[in-house]
Every structure is written in C-alpha cells, then in structure tokens.
Amino acid sequence: MPSFTPDSQLDLLFSPELIPASVKAELGSDLHMRPLAKTDITRSHLSVLSVLTTTPDLTVAQYEQAFNALRACPNTYFTLVIVNRGTDQIVGVGSVFIEQKFTRGLGKVGHIEDIAVDKSMQGRKLGLRVIQALSAISENTGCYKTILNCSDKNIPFYQKCGFEKKENEMARYH
Numbered sequence: 453m454p455s456f457t458p459d460s461q462l463d464l465l466f467s468p469e470l471i472p473a474s475v476k477a478e479l480g481s482d483l484h485m486r487p488l489a490k491t492d493i494t495r496s497h498l499s500v501l502s503v504l505t506t507t508p509d510l511t512v513a514q515y516e517q518a519f520n521a522l523r524a525c526p527n528t529y530f531t532l533v534i535v536n537r538g539t540d541q542i543v544g545v546g547s548v549f550i551e552q553k554f555t556r557g558l559g560k561v562g563h564i565e566d567i568a569v570d571k572s573m574q575g576r577k578l579g580l581r582v583i584q585a586l587s588a589i590s591e592n593t594g595c596y597k598t599i600l601n602c603s604d605k606n607i608p609f610y611q612k613c614g615f616e617k618k619e620n621e622m623a624r625y626h
C-alpha cells in the first residue's frame with residue numbers, strides 16, 4: 453500500500469497555508485486536507501469525482517496539462533482534496549474559482565464546483581469541511597459572496613453548510 457506523501461514532497465496547485473488550520477483540525481487524525489497535487493491522478497482523484505458525474509479516464513499527460521492550465525492563472529483556481537493518510541488515496545474533493553467583476557467596485561465572486569466525497573466516507577462531515585475550507589479561501593481572497601449550483605436533493609446539505617437558496621439556475625448544453 454502506498455505510504456502517505458507529505459505536502460513538502462508534492463507539486464501543489466496553491467499554497468497549503470490558504471487552507472484554514474481550524475478546518476483541518478476538525479478532520480479525523482486519519483485524514484489530511486491539502487491543495488490538489490500534479491500527481492493526484494494516481495490517488496483516485498478521478499474515481500472520487502465519478503460519484504458526481506461521468507469522469508472518463510485521462511492519461512497522465514492530459515491530467516498534467518489541465519493541472520498546469522489551472523496553475524497558470526494565479527489566485528483563480530483552488531481545488532483541494534482530503535487524503536486518507538493510511539492509503540494515500542483521495543476521499544473528498546472540491547473547487548472554488550474566483551471571478552473578477554467590473555461591478556461592485558471591482559468585486560470578486562467565488563464559484564464552488566465539483567464537490568464529491570467517496571461513497572464509503574459520506575456522512576463523516578467531509579463534504580462540510582470541504583465547503584468550509586473553500587468558503588474561507590473565497591472570503592480571504594476578497595470575494596463578497598460564494599455561490600454554487602446544486603440539485604434539489606443536495607439543498608439540505610448546502611443549507612447545513614450555511615448557504616441559502618437564491619434565484620434560479622439556467623443551462624444550455626453543447
């Protein structure tokens with residue numbers, strides 16, 4: 453079984469210091485929260501995302517290209533993961549990306565996307581911790597609000613995370 457890889461040995465998407473220590477402290481001692489790493493395709497990242505939507509396999513080169521594209525936009529993309537220290541595999545993920553506006557005196561908005569917790573770990577408050585960390589990153593980056601879209605069945609989860617229902621989502625698929 454692979455041994456736990458500390459942050460210092462990983463190529464990370466953003467500074468781990470942006471993840472609040474208070475949120476990390478609420479995870480069990482068997483778990484660790486950190487920014488996405490360039491090698492996380494080897495730690496079940498795509499398999500965890502597949503509880504959310506269709507997530508076809510990628511080659512390592514494709515994965516690294518996407519990672520590099522995110523990292524090339526400083527202070528914009530924040531994807532974090534929860535890793536099981538025993539297996540070095542990912543059990544929870546989530547992202548927030550920061551939108552720069554021209555309204556509200558150059559206001560910024562945080563958009564939460566792609567929250568997923570491995571089936572075997574659901575109900576252990578990992579989803580809540582991911583949302584708490586992403587909301588803190590959004591607020592600390594200067595966003596005046598953090599928003600997301602979700603299905604009706606996930607509304608109670610996001611309400612428990614402190615969100616309220618606002619307006620409607622419109623979509624056009626291509």
Ligand code: ACO
Pocket residue numbers: 503504564565566567568569570573574575576577578579580581600601602603605606608609612
């Ligand atoms: N209905 C009612 N309450 C819920 C639900 C639900 N569907 N899901 C969680 N809760 C409650 C929990 O009971 C808990 O309440 P408590 O504090 O009273 O005990 C609270 O919300 C926090 O729950 P967590 O344990 O943190 O939830 P979990 O770790 O299981 O993660 C998640 C929730 C992310 C929705 C998970 O079930 C999952 O991965 N689902 C499949 C993928 C998905 O739907 N992701 C969200 C898509 S929306 C988006 O990405 C913006």
